[in-house]
Amino acid sequence: MRTRVKICGITRHEDAAAAVAAGADAVGLVFHPQSPRYIDPEAAADIVSRLPAFVTAVGLFLDPDGYAVNRVLDRVPLDLLQFHGREPPGLCRAFGKRYIKAVPMAGSVDPLIYAGEFPDAAGIVLDSHAPGEQGGTGATFDWNTIPVRLGGPIILAGGLGPGNVGEAVSRFRPYGVDVSSGVERAPGIKDAQRMTAFIREVQRVDDV
Numbered sequence: 001m002r003t004r005v006k007i008c009g010i011t012r013h014e015d016a017a018a019a020v021a022a023g024a025d026a027v028g029l030v031f032h033p034q035s036p037r038y039i040d041p042e043a044a045a046d047i048v049s050r051l052p053a054f055v056t057a058v059g060l061f062l063d064p065d066g067y068a069v070n071r072v073l074d075r076v077p078l079d080l081l082q083f084h085g086r087e088p089p090g091l092c093r094a095f096g097k098r099y100i101k102a103v104p105m106a107g108s109v110d111p112l113i114y115a116g117e118f119p120d121a122a123g124i125v126l127d128s129h130a131p132g133e134q135g136g137t138g139a140t141f142d143w144n145t146i147p148v149r150l151g152g153p154i155i156l157a158g159g160l161g162p163g164n165v166g167e168a169v170s171r172f173r174p175y176g177v178d179v180s181s182g183v184e185r186a187p188g189i190k191d192a193q194r195m196t197a198f199i200r201e202v203q204r205v206d207d208v
Helices: 011-022 041-049 066-073 111-116 165-172 194-208
Strands: 006-008 026-030 054-062 080-083 099-104 123-127 153-157 177-180 185-188
Touching: 006 080, 006 194, 011 026, 011 041, 026 041, 041 054, 041 066, 054 066, 099 111, 123 177, 153 165, 165 177, 165 194
Parallel strands: 006 026, 006 177, 026 054, 054 080, 080 099, 099 123, 123 153, 153 177
Antiparallel strands: none
């Protein structure tokens, strides 16, 4: 099965276009105001309106209230929601949209129990943040802590880049990989060459 690739933290149309040209399956837009990769809904709507067919627009939220999510959805035609904080299952499914849920792999959270609270999630994102923290730090987590029995589509995130994504895909064969800081020149500013190198490395391992 081909590994899907999401490029997260897109803030500029030219970076979205470069991600698509490199072969990204999805682009992520961060709607957490405290993030250095935050994008306002109007700018996000412009980026999404220019995405070609079959590229998924993902909106990332961290502990939002329902009003904040609906405010974005009123302006931005997102395909998928990503919840990255302590959101309860009821909030995640309250918007009539498919969603993916991040599991904080730093700290004392049991990923099997945590992921089990979201049985209707379209995917589970394993990231290196601790509970209540945001991702995008560029740090990896101990991949040996990934449960063998974790079900559902698994998306691996946290500290991935062109230099280690091949090993990650080879070892775990996740449904997808999610990268942000690993393909950047600065927070929110992507590097087209690094995005291309990242996706080519994923494709290389898929072809083995």
